[in-house]
Amino acid sequence: MSLFEPANTQRLDQDVVEQALQWMVTVQSGVSTEAELLACQHWRAQSAQHELAWQRLTGLNTDIRDSTRMLPAAGARTLLRSRNAPGRRTLLKGFAGLGVMLATGYGVRERVLLPELFSDYRTATGERRQLTLAEGVDLTLDTHTALDTRTTAAGTELFLSLGRVLVSAGDIRLSTANGQVLPAPRSRLVISHNLPWQAGTQVQVLSGSASIKLARGDSLSLDAGQQVTFDSQTDSTPRPVTVGADAWVNGLLIAERMPLGQVIAQLNLYRRGVVRCDPQVAALRVSGSFSIDRPDASLDLLTRVLPIRVQRVFGYWANVVAA
Template identity: 60%
Template sequence: MSRFKVANDQPLDESVLDQALNWMVALQSGTSSAAEQQACQHWRNESPQHELAWQRLVGLSRDMRLNQVLTAPGARQLLQARSAVSRRTLLKGFAGLSVASALGLGVRERVLLPELFSDYHTATGERRHVRLADGAALQLDTRTAMDVEGARLTLNLGRLLLANGASDSRAIKTADGWIRPAALSRLIISHGLPGQPGTQVQMLSGSAQVEPSRGPRTQVEAGQQLSFNNLLSGQPTRVPATAEAWSQGLLIAERMPLGEVLEQLDRYRRGLLRCDPAVAGLQVSGSFSLDQPEASLDLLAKVLPVRVQRVWGYLASVVPA
């Protein structure tokens, strides 16, 4: 029996599966609000069919993470097939690959779990170094998904540090547009991080052209950072001195609200991490380990009037002491 196949083989209405998939996409986007999460939970509680559809989706995700059933090109081929085949034909393709025969999975314009369908991806708490054929070097942050096609990189989700090679034809694409760094430039590009709308470019050295999909170009020089969406970009500002700290496994906070600190640690910690609104505004300054998020939580409890409530090592809540 497949690891994700539930004992109850009850068929599910396609409309229910569609709703479950839409909720999963929204919550995996990295930008879902607390209200959306509560609304999803309410939807799950409305009907046993809703909850069963949700659990089957979660099971599919877990099974693919553990077993790597689909290669990245194979997954993308199935996703791209939506314009050429019917839903039923596409589902047969999934079933033939032993991925979703028990699920009845529909395909949407947005990828459900981009880290599963990308050429390179990192798990929670993982950082990864990649050397490209032309000599460029990359470091991928936790929960990052990226595709490579020649000199073009596509950052689907997360954050990367690029030390560009001697080529001046490099292009990095996100959902918001393009970044074209000069040869030998070093830069950090992030997309879809908590609290960060759109895409951000941080130039450590060299320069780059930023091109929103439907907006004017902007030149970004060494020491500058720029955030943009598909229509426009803001004004360049100074790159903080701590911009590279994550690549060394550190989170350096300078009068940062506790809620934001926990959002950062949450990306590196398996499970759920919550912050009581009563303490979310506490100011935090210090250096915290991203590689050991539990130790960082304990340190916060020592220097702030808070305590950490843990349940089975999975759920952690930071509440007033």
């Protein structure tokens, strides 16, 4: 019997699960005090539900301690001991997310938490946001996107530190850590940076054109229907735009012989909780249209067309494995 199918099938209140998750982050942070450890023990002893939630979480063997090693001990200690309860809750959930990303193999450096907390414009799990800037630029921010505005000698510039954005361009420049994108007037393009299934930056020109100045010194131009992915090392040869490049704006994921692992990685961005894909089935090819607004329904649809099944625990974790 797996950890995702416990012998005790008692359902747990979602608030209790989140409390257990917060206590686990605190205890495994490496900077918790003796008083906090005693408080955790007291919380566990308060009710059978508390202890059951704790035991199920610890049974998943996800060590959150690694996620806080990114921060200096003094900084982690200050944040974990914050007196602001809502801020502490948000922080602990953020640490938990970092721990989960480590456990699922995502590079934490590519998906840092801080830009999502402190950027000028940002979106939460499952959220998409439309903006119109003073420069006459219309933007649609995808889920888990962090975007900043900064003033340079050349004028206003947008900086995408994480996520994906649809740009209907006026006079604007948009940069990432890998380079600068300059859309032609009335162009429409999708720019993404450091997505879980994509290293570096990708630019997809849906209409019009764009020029790109790579941080490593190269320059290139893209016309409508072309896309390019680049970072400090990879080849930057333009290719045809992927089918359904902007389908996410309308709540859809269009897959055309897409590896199942990538489909799951995309659905994971829109779902509260964590979805993992077993490497044994990650290479299965998927074609079809899936809802990102209803990711669990999309997971169920996948089980009807592929030889896979979904193991769930708490309604929070999901594991896609061979049927």
